[in-house]
Amino acid sequence: MNILVTGGAGYIGSFASHRLIERGHHVVVYDNLSTGYKEFLHPKCKFVLGDIRDRELPARVMKDNKIDLIMHFAAKTSVPESIDNPLDYFENNSFGTMNLLQNCLKAGVKKMIFSSTAAVYGDTRKDFVSETDELMPINPYGESKVFGERMISHVHAAQGISAIILRYFNVAGASLDNQLGQKNPKANHLFHHLTETALGRQATMAVFGNDYPTVDGTGVRDFIHVEDIAHAHILAAEKLMNETNYLQTFNCGYGQGFSVLQALKTMEDVSGNKIPYEVLKRRPGDPAKVLALADKIKSELQWTPKYNDLKVICKTAFDWKNRPTS
Numbered sequence: 001m002n003i004l005v006t007g008g009a010g011y012i013g014s015f016a017s018h019r020l021i022e023r024g025h026h027v028v029v030y031d032n033l034s035t036g037y038k039e040f041l042h043p044k045c046k047f048v049l050g051d052i053r054d055r056e057l058p059a060r061v062m063k064d065n066k067i068d069l070i071m072h073f074a075a076k077t078s079v080p081e082s083i084d085n086p087l088d089y090f091e092n093n094s095f096g097t098m099n100l101l102q103n104c105l106k107a108g109v110k111k112m113i114f115s116s117t118a119a120v121y122g123d124t125r126k127d128f129v130s131e132t133d134e135l136m137p138i139n140p141y142g143e144s145k146v147f148g149e150r151m152i153s154h155v156h157a158a159q160g161i162s163a164i165i166l167r168y169f170n171v172a173g174a175s176l177d178n179q180l181g182q183k184n185p186k187a188n189h190l191f192h193h194l195t196e197t198a199l200g201r202q203a204t205m206a207v208f209g210n211d212y213p214t215v216d217g218t219g220v221r222d223f224i225h226v227e228d229i230a231h232a233h234i235l236a237a238e239k240l241m242n243e244t245n246y247l248q249t250f251n252c253g254y255g256q257g258f259s260v261l262q263a264l265k266t267m268e269d270v271s272g273n274k275i276p277y278e279v280l281k282r283r284p285g286d287p288a289k290v291l292a293l294a295d296k297i298k299s300e301l302q303w304t305p306k307y308n309d310l311k312v313i314c315k316t317a318f319d320w321k322n323r324p325t326s
């Protein structure tokens with residue numbers, strides 16, 4: 001298959017691109033390098049420096065490369081930044097997706113896999129969220145992805161685009177061979193702070209809130225290894241190639257939660273280093289607990305997680321940050 005990967009120079013998109021190429025697919029990465037890195041590109045991929053908000057370029061690239069399917073990862077991804085600058089998020093993530101869909105229609109590309117997020121559910125107050133639950137995002141990042149999902153569903157109904165929407169929970173970890181991982185120094189994810197503090201590059205890390213109704217008062221999340229997310233994309237792409245007029249949404253998580261303090265302790269164990277932390281008040285837009293009901297992806301795409309182990313997630317994330325070139 002010829003696959004256009006928007007955001008393919010970023011964290012998750014680079015894993016998907018590498019694994020697709022290893023499986024024999026042709027990959028064109030389309031990325032503006034705002035938070036992506038050229039060094040993550042597979043030597044066999046074609047790279048186009050471009051923005052998903054460009055009115056003309058995406059369709060040209062799709063036609064020139066006879067693209068069969070788009071994997072659309074490109075987005076801004078920070079919840080706190082989205083609260084400070086909401087319009088940047090609607091412009092990049094929502095308008096960007098709308099523009100990409102228009103370009104797909106122009107180029108006749110009718111298959112898309114869209115990176116969505118558990119943030120579309122908001123503070124559900126349920127132990128597990130399922131794909132059919134109401135979408136009640138509580139921050140602009142989540143809202144910007146809901147717009148993306150809804151546009152895809154309308155374009156599916158009107159123009160017959162087939163799509164798979166993957167709602168990832170908290171993606172973490174790095175490749176076991178230490179070749180790929182999260183590099184963006186501004187990444188505001190928990191694992192960035194855990195690894196930086198374990199390595200002594202940050203004196204201490206903040207834990208936002210210890211008064212949530214959870215096991216130890218800190219937020220609980222469904223951490224999923226990035227390789228399992230990449231594999232879900234391969235299965236989704238191969239499913240879409242055999243389907244027409246198809247639209248499905250899948251949660252991508254393990255259905256198992258760990259608190260921030262449990263993750264911190266596990267990182268201390270695997271790194272052998274102490275992680276000093278201070279408890280601050282809750283951050284606006286952070287729900288208490290977000291866990292996936294992930295039966296649907298297992299039955300429909302035969303997805304079987306391989307790295308469902310918090311120690312493996314912590315160890316690969318730590319080794320990646322501790323590599324000599326980091």
Ligand SMILES: NC(=O)c1ccc[n+]([C@@H]2O[C@H](COP(=O)([O-])OP(=O)(O)OC[C@H]3O[C@@H](n4cnc5c(N)ncnc54)[C@H](O)[C@@H]3O)[C@@H](O)[C@H]2O)c1
Nearest residue numbers: 007009010011012032033034035036051052074075117171
């Ligand atoms: N990391 C997570 O835990 C997580 C969880 C849920 C969903 N997601 C989604 O997964 C996708 C990938 O996230 P990531 O963690 O790899 O982030 P990332 O920042 O590492 O990757 C995003 C990539 O998109 C590119 N990009 C951004 N805006 C662009 C634009 N306008 N035009 C072209 N390229 C653009 C960036 O340069 C970067 O390479 C995003 O859509 C994100 O919302 C991530």
